[in-house]
Amino acid sequence: MGKTIIIGACGQIGTELVLELRKRKGVNAVIAADVKDEVPEILASGPYAKMDILDREAVRAYIMNEGITEVYLLAALLSATAEKHPDFAWRLNMEGLFTILDLAKEGVVKKIFWPSSIAVFGPTTPRDKTPQFTITEPTTIYGISKLAGERWCEYYHQKHHVDVRSIRYPGLISYTSLPGGGTTDYAVDIFYQAKLNNQYVSFLSSDSELPMMYMEDAIRATVELMEADANSLKIRSSYNLAGCSFTPSELANEIKKHLPDFKMEYKPDFRQAIADSWPRSIDDSAASRDWGWSARYGIGEIVSVMLENVNIDLLKTSTQK
DSSP: OOEEEEETTTSHHHHHHHHHHHHHHOGGGEEEEESSSSOOGGGTTSOEEEOOTTOHHHHHHHHHHTTEEEEEEOOOOOHHHHHHSHHHHHHHHHHHHHHHHHHHHTTSOOEEEOOEEGGGOOTTSOOSSBOSSSOOOOOSHHHHHHHHHHHHHHHHHHHHOOOEEOEEEOEEEOSSSOOOSOGGGHHHHHHHHHHHHSEEEESSOTTOOEEEEEHHHHHHHHHHHHHSOGGGOOOSSOEEOOOEEEOHHHHHHHHHTTOTTOEEEEOOOTHHHHHHTSOSSBOOHHHHHHHOOOOOOOHHHHHHHHHHHOOHHHHHHHHHO
């Protein structure tokens, strides 16, 4: 049986995905890979490879030499960071995808997971209960690259029978890693600041409603999709996925139920325009129909588990580096 590799393993999704897959497949069967020189302690239980996804030949050689047949390609520059470095974002978000798709076309890799995002939508997209098939006119580099990636994934599936699977993730909330430069990352940072300072300054306006999801739901969705019968999957671009939608003020009010003195300020920055171009809520009925998807966490459950588990020492250590 072939091995599995998660490229971009040290990011927000990758960290928890590695841990979950190692539980299911065995520690030595799941390789974590990232550009970091050393493996983070949380992933040190199993194999780690320093890997630059833009080094096409090195990536190809490693995957072939290690007998890897399943790839989770998570390496990407996220929305807000990508706007600051558009050329690099396009290269990183696209060239690595071609490397992995070509390995699958050649029969080396048997199954691929590649994440898309609600960033593929734009200001012309219906913002409420955004359909699976609708207008996609993104206005960010991140969204443009994800939309292009979706089309390439579907093309490789149709033309070359590549088994590639994808989810349009909403904003993701987790306590195991720090925010990574996304527009929805206020909904992670707010918990660190609430516990550290009992206050938070939001870079989005109070009424900016966005689709969000607790990481445990996102990881479960990813694994369920990858384990689904290929014949049941009707969409090979990317599936809509929904958890729950809320605004910064609604999140603040939920936090106040636990921390009554918590204070929230609003100072929207350039990320506000990005948020305004994205959906407020998502229709994920296609995922429910094709592979039985159903979210488990609402805003109340998310706030309770985040406040209980967020480790402010992680933030302090990061700011000292």
